[in-house]
Amino acid sequence: MxxxxxxxxxxLRGLREAWQVARGIAGERAYEIYLDHHRRxxxxxxxxxxxxxxxxxxxxxxxxxxxxxx
Numbered sequence: 001m002x003x004x005x006x007x008x009x010x011x012l013r014g015l016r017e018a019w020q021v022a023r024g025i026a027g028e029r030a031y032e033i034y035l036d037h038h039r040r041x042x043x044x045x046x047x048x049x050x051x052x053x054x055x056x057x058x059x060x061x062x063x064x065x066x067x068x069x070x
Contacts, residue, residue: 030057
C-alpha cells in the first residue's frame with residue numbers, strides 16, 4: 001500500500017509541475033513572475049494591481065510584438 005501512495009504522490013507532483021509549465025507557456029504566470037521580480041528589485045514600493053498589470057502587459061504586446069508569429 002505504501003508504494004501505491006508514493007506512486008500517487010509522484011504522479012500528482014509531476015502533474016502539478018506540468019501544469020505550471022503549461023501556465024508559463026500560455027503566459028498565465030506573468031503576474032506572478034512580475035510580483036517576484038518587483039519584490040526583489042523594488043522593496044517597499046507597492047506593485048501594480050493585477051488588472052493594471054494585465055492592461056499594461058497586453059498593450060505592450062500590441063505595440064511591441066517581438067517574436068510573436070501573428
